[in-house]
Amino acid sequence: MRVSSFQTGIFSGPLNSKIGQHRVHPTCVVREEQVSERKFLMHHGYIEIRAKASAHPTNVSALWMIGFEDKPENSSELCIVEIKGWNIESNKAIIGYGIRKFQDPKLKDEFYEDPFELDVTEFHTYGAEWSPEKVTFFLDGKVIRTINQSPDYPMQMMLNIYEIPKAEKTRNPEHYPQEFIVDYIRVFDLKNSNN
Known part of the structure; x- marks a missing residue:
């Protein structure tokens, strides 16, 4: 897997420890210490986010928030959008969004991959309103789902494009560059709004 990532925080424990961010597998260990x-x-x-994704079958484009993980239980993921190139057809795509609990005992996994009739290679807006009680997800300004649970700790932003080839030899230089084109990302503090 290859990843190009923009993230708004970083944290790791000591070298060779299991303390660190986004432990997607129990065998993950710190190979290089990072300054927090x-x-x-x-x-x-x-x-x-307003963005358009690549339809290349090895790509995954995503925007999500993750817990800073200075405590293992502050580890959940709040996925605003995840688009897998192999799930894109002409004017139709399966879009992922929701909550993954990881090591947060207060949450349950509630991640969805739903089909939508739209061309994700063109610009669309994907949003999430995150309150203390729930998270409401939006696609082009319309509510697509509300999840009645919510992470309760600060989270950092992760904007990524992944390449997940079926085998190492499936990487073809002619398929580059891969793109996840972002028009904007905007964030609002709802506590200080008049809405």
């Missing part, structure tokens, strides 16, 4: 940085963390609010 909290560039932008939020705790509730509205997050929106």
Whole structure:
């Protein structure tokens, strides 16, 4: 897997420890210690991206928030949008969004991959309104689902494009560059709004 990532924070424990961010597998260990940085963390609010994804069958384009994981239980993922190139057809795509609990005992996994009739290779807006009680997800300004649970700690933003080839030899230089074109990302603090 290859990843190009923009993230607004970083945290890791000591070398060879299991303390660190986004432990997607129990065997993950710290190979290179990092100085902790909290560039932008939020705790509730509205997050929106306007973007278009690549339909290449090895690509995954995504925007999500993850817990900073300075405590293992502060580890959930709040996925605003995840688009897998192999799930894109002409004017139709399966779009992922929702909550993954990881090591947060207060949450349950509630991640969805739903089909929508739209061309994700053109610009669309994907949003999430994150309150203390729930998370409401939006596609082009319309509510697509509300989840009645919510992470309760600061989270950092992760904007990524992944390449997940079926085998190492499936990487073809002619398929580059791969793109996840972002028009904007905007974030609002709902506590200070008049809405």
